[in-house]
Amino acid sequence: MTGSSGAQSTLLERSRTTQGYPEARVIVLNDDVNTFQHVVDCLCKIIPGMGTERAWDLAHQVDGQGSAEVWCGPLEQAELYHQQLTGEGLTMAPIERC
Template sequence: MGRTPFLSNAGVTTKPKPVEETHTRHLPPYNVILENDDDHSMQFVVEVLCKALSVAVERAVAFMLEAHESGRAVVWTGPKEVAELKLEQIQTFHEVRQSDGKKLGPVGCTIEPAPGP
């Protein structure tokens, strides 16, 4: 029976493959900003925040008061796509002013990149 001769790798050198470094690129977080709003009632703004962000009433009141007193409040921070969704959810709510029946637009809200560390 024929045997396959043993081939020696002696004298054969192979270059090691270079190690590829992988870097995970983290996307910057985005803030959802509630803007001060003199058109909508404070109660309506609190209700919108509770529904759109699933936060407790106490937290929604704190956000609303911060926006009322300082002009704006960061109400949520996270990935850009989710921030866009939160913004859209907030903007789906509209209030009808009781004094004159006027339908008001959405609560003032924007998104922007969160400041770096």
């Protein structure tokens, strides 16, 4: 005769939660120092894929509204672009997480 002890094994499953890589916004602020042309040149030089027309639109937004989000994406890249734009003399808002 075969018997069972009545004990059951319990299988615990791990709860998988995936967190996306943190993203952040790069925001240029209006100032009385930088010219439109300088802002456009910096954006085209530093922000990947930035075209002249888009850069001019953003420069006008900075002037008219006081600020413009010029890039949003992975935090590390945002920090790099923020640092580079600051190094070019643009007035920058603190990096904001998306």
